[in-house]
Amino acid sequence: MGLRVFAxxxxxxxxxxxxxxxxxxxxxxxxxxxVVAVLLALLVGAxxxxxLGANPLEGYRALFVGAxxxxxxxxxxxxxxxxxxxxxxxxxxxxxxxxxNIGGEGQIIAGAILSTVVALWVGDLPAxxxxxxxxxxxxxxxxxxxxxxxxxxxxxxxxxxxxTIMLNIVAVQIMNYLLRDPLIDPEEIERGTRxxxxxxxxxxxxxxxxxxxxxxxxxxxxxxxxxxxxxAFLWRTTVGFRVRAVGHSPHAARYAGMSVPRMTMLALSLxxxxxxxxxxxxxxxxxxHRLITDGSAAGFTGSAGFNxxxxxxxxxxxxxxxxxxxFLFGGLLVGxxxxxxxxxxxxxxxxxxxxxxxxxxxxxxxxxxxLKKRVVNG
Numbered sequence: 089m090g091l092r093v094f095a096x097x098x099x100x101x102x103x104x105x106x107x108x109x110x111x112x113x114x115x116x117x118x119x120x121x122x123v124v125a126v127l128l129a130l131l132v133g134a135x136x137x138x139x140l141g142a143n144p145l146e147g148y149r150a151l152f153v154g155a156x157x158x159x160x161x162x163x164x165x166x167x168x169x170x171x172x173x174x175x176x177x178x179x180x181x182x183x184x185x186x187x188x189n190i191g192g193e194g195q196i197i198a199g200a201i202l203s204t205v206v207a208l209w210v211g212d213l214p215a216x217x218x219x220x221x222x223x224x225x226x227x228x229x230x231x232x233x234x235x236x237x238x239x240x241x242x243x244x245x246x247x248x249x250x251x252t253i254m255l256n257i258v259a260v261q262i263m264n265y266l267l268r269d270p271l272i273d274p275e276e277i278e279r280g281t282r283x284x285x286x287x288x289x290x291x292x293x294x295x296x297x298x299x300x301x302x303x304x305x306x307x308x309x310x311x312x313x314x315x316x317x318x319x320a321f322l323w324r325t326t327v328g329f330r331v332r333a334v335g336h337s338p339h340a341a342r343y344a345g346m347s348v349p350r351m352t353m354l355a356l357s358l359x360x361x362x363x364x365x366x367x368x369x370x371x372x373x374x375x376x377h378r379l380i381t382d383g384s385a386a387g388f389t390g391s392a393g394f395n396x397x398x399x400x401x402x403x404x405x406x407x408x409x410x411x412x413x414x415f416l417f418g419g420l421l422v423g424x425x426x427x428x429x430x431x432x433x434x435x436x437x438x439x440x441x442x443x444x445x446x447x448x449x450x451x452x453x454x455x456x457x458x459l460k461k462r463v464v465n466g
Contacts, residue, residue, distance in 0.1 A: 154426020175396025199364025230364015
């Protein structure tokens with residue numbers, strides 16, 4: 089018996105380094121794959137730019153400089169990455185419960201509306217009170233908008249993809265109604281211009297600028313903290329363990345006494361709350377310091393609800409890896425505008441370039457999953 093234990097222990101000790109080396113090598117390949125995916129997307133984009141008679145090298149140089157070439161550019165990229173990061177962390181939380189949140193756009197809007205209404209209602213409170221209050225209201229608004237499809241999924245079996253997408257449309261229409269009548273700036277009515285926007289919100293609710301001469305504001309720090317808290321929640325708390333357990337195996341979790349519907353609803357509510365926080369930060373960290381729209385979701389959100397999904401996938405659906413991933417995509421969005429101005433390419437090509445990156449990143453995520461399965465299966 090002792091000889092058998094000794095032999096088994098020896099075999100484990102011999103195999104563990106090999107397994108560790110294999111896992112490490114696979115982890116390196118998994119990290120490299122999405123980078124290669126972005127490079128391939130840029131390569132295809134270069135061919136498209138050349139087909140239009142422009143210089144791809146000059147265009148990509150303008151993209152890089154516009155995104156990362158100066159202190160102001162870095163600040164703009166970080167600000168653009170801020171809502172992507174918050175949405176990405178929300179996507180990571182929902183994914184761990186094996187639910188898919190496509191409703192980031194609507195949840196951003198819901199958070200923006202509630203935080204704006206509260207700011208207009210309470211007036212000029214001290215900044216130390218008002219800023220946390222509006223950010224909290226943003227989380228509550230987005231959390232409620234995420235809890236609706238969460239409850240429908242958990243207790244009625246409604247597909248969350250369908251319900252979250254439909255709620256995006258509902259949120260947009262509510263925002264359009266509010267900004268064309270109840271919340272519209274009274275001066276817009278007097279002038280007869282009726283631009284769909286609120287009056288200038290209380291100055292004490294403005295998110296403080298962190299670096300003079302740039303647009304870098306407190307919302308960026310809040311987003312990074314949210315990513316760290318999201319990681320700690322999922323991997324360092326009992327509730328986070330239950331969320332992951334439900335996502336891994338609902339039947340086993342139910343057998344262990346966990347409430348699968350409750351965890352499912354919680355995951356989508358938290359995901360929505362993070363998106364709602366992004367909405368509040370977009371309003372109170374904006375240059376106009378008011379809620380304004382052009383009638384579409386993208387007119388206010390900048391498509392952060394969808395781009396955040398790509399940032400989450402690029403970061404391996406891990407809250408901490410979503411930080412550099414979101415910054416990269418924020419830089420690409422800022423730099424793409426600089427590239428368009430530099431080489432005079434159509435705006436449609438910029439949209440196509442972003443779409444190429446999305447397609448290649450999603451494809452790379454599938455490859456990474458296959459690599460992980462090979463390691464697990466030996």
